Amino acid sequence: MTDMTGLPEGSEITSGTDAAALAAGSALDLSRYRKLAVYIGMGQSFIDGVGHGNLRETTQAIAPGRAVTTRTSGDLQNLLPDRAYSGLYDTGTGRGRETPLLQASAGILPALEPDEGLLTMNFGRGGFGYAKLRKTGSTAVYDNWLRAIDQQQRYAASAGLTLTRLFVSWVHGHADGKLSAAEYQANLLELLGDLAADFASRAPGAETLICLSQLACRAGGERFAVGLAQHHAAQAEPRILMACPEYPIARVDGTHMTGAGYALLGAYHGRAIRKTLQCGAKWQPLHMASAERIGASVRVRFAGGEGDLTFDAHRPDQGAVVMGVRPLADRGFTWVQSGGTEAAITGVALTGRREITIGLSADPGASACARLILGATPAGGSGQEGFVGGDPATATGGATNIRTIGTDTDAWGRVLHDWALLSEIEVV
Known part of the structure; x- marks a missing residue:
């Protein structure tokens, strides 16, 4: 699915294929906002809020008339029609599950210019490695992103809007857990280059930032190299940010997060992007x-x-938590x-x-x-990278x-x- 608001797969797609129809159906307040920043989610199931028991926390519009989103249904493996990206709605008013993009969008808004709106779209796809998500990859995920931004570019031109910049939350790594740190870092740099070039070709002079959160590793150090690659890429490349590590956040099944966990993850992503914009210097994690x-x-x-x-170190008398770590x-x-x-x-x-x-x-x-x-926890076998039931003692993965x-x-x-x-x- 490609719906940041959680519209069930198979729901009706908003009709209208031309820019005029898109402008007519837009929730964006064009009398106040003449610029439009674009924020997208890419990666695996975390960015799409996958997880049984993920209860929606964000149920009201984040910023009516300013923060907008598409409501798109369909399988991103296949190329979706142009009309899939027609119609803009207030971010936070959709049905379904919590995704990190909801609270991240709210976190970014205070750093935007007074006349700048925010368009948020999700291109996450659970279980896909980089080879399926990359440009010219083995699925249509990246092509769907290009089709969506082409549609929004036409809308911006018809409405007299300027596309200003691109923010990307890339939440990924499980499917590529066997890659070396060098291989995964090379993929990140390639992704940044492709996204930045493709957006700049449609919005000349626009900047691109990618925001990561560090993948947790399982006991035995499984996937530790991916987390290192993410850290090293964020240190080496000015346009790649690291928001936070994922290991302290609550899960529903040891891997996928709870709704509250996804909201927290989004808040960290939004803060990293906001602080970078406000301070003029790249956010650095601990x-x-x-x-x-x-x-x-x-x-x-x-x-x-x-x-x-x-x-x-979490104690039993603290009760259930959304964020915490067992004694190590x-x-x-x-x-x-x-x-x-x-x-x-x-x-x-x-x-x-x-x-x-x-x-x-x-x-x-x-x-x-x-x-x-x-945080590598080299001893032991595989197990749950994160904790369940609000109890950090149930986790066995890497942590500090x-x-x-x-x-x-x-x-x-x-x-x-x-x-x-x-x-x-x-x-x-």
Whole structure:
């Protein structure tokens, strides 16, 4: 399906194939908004809100007359007709399940110009690897995106609107979990290049930003390379943002999220895009920035996110939660060493606003080469990457007990703490 509002597959498609019909059926207030930013979702089931028991949280229009969407039904594997993208409706008023795009759209709006509206469309397709989603891929997903933007370009021209910029939430990775970090990162860079070029050819001078959320890995490190690739791509490319890791968010089946979880994920995506636009500098998630060893101690400095560091391990007396992590050995750190005197982690302590100190059982010596892995949980077999029933103890996948003390909230008052990314770093 390609419906961000959750219209059931097989429902009637809005008729009208020309730009005039689209303009006549638009919910966009053309008397106030003469510019139109485009926000799309691409990737797998997370961006489409797939999950049994996903209850819709966003039930009212996010910004009537300003935030608009299409209501399109059909299988994105096949090329849909032009009329599938005719008619614009207020975002948030559709039927069906919660998707991250709903709250992300609300989060982006405050950073737009006063006369700029936001058109949101979803091109997510559960279970598809990059080969099926890419330009000239083995399905029509990308061609449907091109057909949709061509239709909206005609609408903009007929209404005297300017298409200003493209934001893309790419929520993906499960289907490509066996790729190496280098392979997955190359795919991300190719996707960015294609999306940016295709949008700029229809809206000259328009910028493109891609926003990611880091895929959680299963116990045993399965899919850890994909998460690393996402992190590295966001560090290397100014037009790729990383909103947050996905591991602390509640699931309905260990993989797919609850409605509240999808709303939270969307709030993180919206915040990352909004902060980037407002600050003029790319949003950075919480991540290890450096690791320095002095004798039998390792000082780890963190960057990104907002607020001071804290440790957070869920306790049973806290009850059911939408976001949380079970208690982890060594807060999720793993020490990997070659050469020198063998050492192991003996303690992990907060020693500064953005600093953690790790104690070792011995001084490895000058000849040792070491790195820290955060959140890979290398021991154990497969299992649930996320928690179910509101209980973080049910998860077995990669995670950390490290986050910031956040102050931003989503639409329901849930605090958007910044949890540390799954990553690895050389110890110097």
